[in-house]
Each structure stands twice: as C-alpha cells, then as structure tokens.
Amino acid sequence: MTARISYDEVAVGTELPAQSFPVTRATLVQYAGASGDFNPIHWNEKFAKEVGLPDVIAHGMFTMAEAIRVVTDWAGDPASVVEYGVRFTKPVVVPNDDQGAVIEVSAKVAAKDDEARTVRVDLVAKSDGQKVLGMSRATVRLA
C-alpha cells in the first residue's frame, strides 16, 4: 500500500493535477450496468423530465467515482485513500448530443496530520460552471 507521493513533499496548499472527465449517455448506460443502479433518471429522458429534472442526470456515485481519480492518480496507490466523502449538491445534466457533459475536478491539500502521516485533500467538482459536489474531501495516507 505504497503511495507514490511522500508525506514530507506536500504542504498545505499543494495543488493536485486537475482533470476533466467527459460523460455521455453511453457512459451512463455503461456505469448503470457496472454499478447495478438502473434508475431511469440516468438514461430515460422522458422519465427524468416527468419527475421534474431538466434532462437525464449522471449518477451521483459516478461523479464521486470520477472526482477521486484526481487523488488516486496523484497518490499512485488507490489504497492510500483511507476516507472519502461527498455531498451531492447539484446534478450533472447530460444532454443527448455529441458532447454530453464534462466534470471538472480540482483538488488541493487542506490539512496535514503528522501523527497519522495523512493529508486531507479538498476536492472541487464542477459541471457547466456549477459546483456539483459539496464538502468533498478525502483523507490520504502518504509514504
């Protein structure tokens, strides 16, 4: 369980490389199958609109899965994540066109714990200019 990043190398304020994750209707169908969440709001436009949504929306858990990639790609070993939590504040709307939507994720080290040799990483996930996750943070054990 070795993180690639050394605890001593990072400081509060260290920014992790930001990433953008595209999401289309096809992505959502694939994620539905892999996760077992077949709620029609994630693939059926008619149903989504009937329950008051602007269009089909991405699974919150899909967005959560993408956001943590900024941390796992940085740390090297995904097992270095010891805690991860988010609040689902706004849905990621995925139109049925060639583009779909994009989830933009940035992250920085917000606190260090010398005893546990862990850092708290605060994440910001946006889509279409709107914040889609709130209170999004991970605790990561570094080398």
Next chain:
Amino acid sequence: MALDQSFVGRTYPATDPYEVGREKIREFAEAVGDANPVYRDPEAAKALGHSDVIAPPTFVFAITFKAAGQVIQDPQLGLDYDRVVHGDQKFAYTRPVRAGDRLSVTSTIESIKSLAGNDVLSVRGEVHDESGEHVVTAHTMLVARAAEEA
C-alpha cells in the same frame, strides 16, 4: 409524514456474502474510464503490496446500497422510496476491496431527521470479509422529498 424515531439504532441482519470478482472490478473501472493497472493486472497490484487486483474506492457502494435496500424498503419504516434521492456519501476504509473478497454488510439506521418536510435518513453499512475483518464503513444519507400537496 415524519418517520418513526424509534427506528434509530435499529440494525438489520448481515447480508449474504457478495463475492468480488476480478472481471466485475474491471467492468467497473472501465465504466468510470479509469485505466489504473492496479484494477486489472494482478502483477501491478502485487507490486503495490496487494494480494490481488483491488477495486476503485467507490466500487463497494453497489454492495452497501443493495444492503441499505433492506432499510429503505422496510414496510414498517414506511419511507416513500419513489421520492428518495442520495444526499451524501462517505466511506472509511480499513483496507481496499479486492478480488476474491466475500463481503457481508450490516446496516444500521444512524439517524432520522425531518427537514423542511423532507425525511432525512442516515444509514451506516459495516462491511466485513469472510474472516470477520473490517473492510470499509459506508455512511449513506438519503432524502425522501416531501410529497406535493394532492
């Protein structure tokens, strides 16, 4: 209608073990577009000290959410399942989920609140492997939106 507070603290029986397969992990990693070899290549996983491929951090939700279904669909609790949305989610890991794990989930209702007519339900799912070792705890907050006036 506000949910019955006496359900707070109720623990449901542990689920039958879910066996985590390498191909299921690969399928999940592909679905989220994550090419990290530690999710597909046992040798890459071993190089990092794991005994087999591990699962991405949020993979376990599929198992804990299914387990939480016992709570959500408990007819005695009477949650309006059609109006439920996911409010927040947190995981605390003792170790990563890996291929070959046989995982059981024990769900407990942690709190029930009523906020602006919405029912807010927090469920804790404790995930253990076959030897009884703790793997991860999932905290799931669900919101049942208030029904519109008929």
